[in-house]
Amino acid sequence: MQATGIAALLSLWEAACRMVDISDAPVTIVDYGCSQGRNSMIPMRKAIDIVRSRADATIPIEIVHTDLPSNDFSSLFEALISDPNSYMTGSSDVFPLAIGKSYFAPLLPPGRVHLGWSTWALQWMSTNAVDAPDHILAGMSRSPAVTAAVAAQQASDWQCFLTQRSREMRPGAKLVAGFTARADAETGWEWLLGELWSALADMRRDGLLSEREQEQMTIPIGLRSLEDIKAPFRQSGSFADLTLEHLDLVKVSDAFWPEFDGSGDRLAFARQHADLTRAWSGPLLASVAPSSCEQTAFVDDLFSRFERRLSEDPRPHEPYMAAVVLSKKPH
Ligand SMILES: C[S@@+](CC[C@H](N)C(=O)[O-])C[C@H]1O[C@@H](n2cnc3c(N)ncnc32)[C@H](O)[C@@H]1O
Incomplete structure (x- = not known):
C-alpha cells in the first residue's frame, strides 16, 4: 500500500x-x-x-x-x-x-x-489528543468531543x-x-480498521480487558x-x-487484491493485511495495551483475531x- x-x-x-x-x-x-x-x-x-x-x-x-x-x-x-x-x-x-x-x-x-x-x-x-470510546483510530471516532479534539x-x-x-x-x-x-x-479504512476495533471488542467480551482499557487503545491518527x-x-x-x-x-x-482475486486464498489475503497493519500500528498498540497483560502476547491475540475476521469477509x-x-x- x-x-x-x-x-x-x-x-x-x-x-x-x-x-x-x-x-x-x-x-x-x-x-x-x-x-x-x-x-x-x-x-x-x-x-x-x-x-x-x-x-x-x-x-x-x-x-x-x-x-x-x-x-x-x-x-x-x-x-x-x-x-x-x-x-x-x-x-x-x-x-x-x-x-x-x-x-x-x-x-x-x-x-x-x-x-x-x-x-x-x-x-x-x-x-495522543484524546481516547476514543468507539473506534481504534482517533480520527474515525463518531464522538463529537473526540472529533473536535482530533480536528484541533x-x-x-x-x-x-x-x-x-x-x-x-x-x-x-x-x-x-x-x-x-x-x-x-x-476514509477507505472503514473495513480494515472496523475489523480491528471489532477484534478488540471481542477480547473485551472475553474478559481480556476492561471498557476503560479498550478506550485507551486509541491510535493517535487523524x-x-x-x-x-x-x-x-x-x-x-x-x-x-x-x-x-x-x-x-x-x-x-x-496491492494484495489482484493476487487474492486470482487465487481466492482468503487466509493469505488476510495475513498480508494483518501483517502490514501490525507493522505500522503494533508498536503503538503494545504501548497502550492493558498493563496487567504481557503486551506482546496481547497484541499477538488481537492480530490473530483480526486476521480471522479479515479472512471471513475479504474486501479491497x-x-x-x-x-x-x-x-x-x-x-
Ligand atoms: C508508516 S511510516 C512511513 C515510512 C516511510 N516514509 C514510507 O513511506 O514507507 C510513518 C513514519 O513516520 C514517523 N513519524 C511519525 N510521527 C513523526 C514525527 N512527529 N516526527 C518524525 N517522524 C514521525 C514514524 O515513526 C514512522 O517511521
Missing part, C-alpha cells in the same frame, strides 16, 4: 526536482518520517539522477533521513548498504545523514533544504509542521508529501480532508512563506492519500 501511494507521488516529485533552484551546493534533500528507509530508495534515487542531469555530475548531495528517536535507524543504514534498490549503489558524492527528532521541532539550520519528501507519516498526531490537534500540528519546514527550506525550495487523508463521505489541508493558506494564499502548489486526493488501490482496502506540493517563496 505504501509503495503504491508513493508511486502516485513520483511524477510530482520528479517535477519538483526538475524545477528547484540547485545553484548552491551541496544540494540538501530531506526525507521526513523515513522509518527504515526502504520506501525512500526509489524517490531519493530519482532526485539524485535528476539533480545530476541538471548540474555537474559530481555535485555533492546530502540526503537527510529524519524520524522519531525510537526509530530503527540501524536498519536504515543497513538498507543503504545492502538493499538492492539503495540509492547509494553506484553513487558517489552522495552523503546520507540521519536525525532522530520529531519534525514538529526545528531539525536543520535555516535555509538549508532544497527538496523535502514525506510519505505516510503526517497523519500521526504529535500527541491536526490543525495545530499542520501549522507547526509548515512553520518548521518553512524555516529550514531555502527560497524556492519544494516539499512533496503524501499522507493518509479522507474524502467527504469515507485523517485530514482537503479543506483541512488548505485551511492555513485560505486567508492570504500563503502560510509562513509557503504556497500550496498542488493538492489532490488519490485513492490507493489494494482502498485508503485515500493526500498528495501535496509546497513551495517556499523565492528570493
Whole structure:
C-alpha cells in the first residue's frame, strides 16, 4: 500500500526536482518520517539522477533521513548498504545523514533544504489528543468531543509542521508529501480498521480487558480532508512563506487484491493485511495495551483475531492519500 501511494507521488516529485533552484551546493534533500528507509530508495534515487542531469555530475548531495528517536535507524543504514534498490549503489558524492527528532521541532539550520519528501507519516498526531470510546483510530471516532479534539490537534500540528519546514527550506525550495487523508463521505479504512476495533471488542467480551482499557487503545491518527489541508493558506494564499502548489486526493488501490482475486486464498489475503497493519500500528498498540497483560502476547491475540475476521469477509482496502506540493517563496 505504501509503495503504491508513493508511486502516485513520483511524477510530482520528479517535477519538483526538475524545477528547484540547485545553484548552491551541496544540494540538501530531506526525507521526513523515513522509518527504515526502504520506501525512500526509489524517490531519493530519482532526485539524485535528476539533480545530476541538471548540474555537474559530481555535485555533492546530502540526503537527510529524519524520524522519531525510537526509530530503527540501524536498519536504515543497513538498507543503504545492502538493499538492492539503495540509492547509494553506484553513487558517489552522495552523503546520507540521519536525525532522530520529531519534525514538529526545528531539525536543520535555516535555509538549508532544497527538496523535502514525506510519505505516510503526517497523519500521526504529535500527541495522543484524546481516547476514543468507539473506534481504534482517533480520527474515525463518531464522538463529537473526540472529533473536535482530533480536528484541533491536526490543525495545530499542520501549522507547526509548515512553520518548521518553512524555516529550514531555502527560497524556492519544494516539499512533496503524501499522507493518509479522507474524502467527504469515507476514509477507505472503514473495513480494515472496523475489523480491528471489532477484534478488540471481542477480547473485551472475553474478559481480556476492561471498557476503560479498550478506550485507551486509541491510535493517535487523524485523517485530514482537503479543506483541512488548505485551511492555513485560505486567508492570504500563503502560510509562513509557503504556497500550496498542488493538492489532490488519490485513492490507493489494494496491492494484495489482484493476487487474492486470482487465487481466492482468503487466509493469505488476510495475513498480508494483518501483517502490514501490525507493522505500522503494533508498536503503538503494545504501548497502550492493558498493563496487567504481557503486551506482546496481547497484541499477538488481537492480530490473530483480526486476521480471522479479515479472512471471513475479504474486501479491497482502498485508503485515500493526500498528495501535496509546497513551495517556499523565492528570493
Ligand atoms: C508508516 S511510516 C512511513 C515510512 C516511510 N516514509 C514510507 O513511506 O514507507 C510513518 C513514519 O513516520 C514517523 N513519524 C511519525 N510521527 C513523526 C514525527 N512527529 N516526527 C518524525 N517522524 C514521525 C514514524 O515513526 C514512522 O517511521
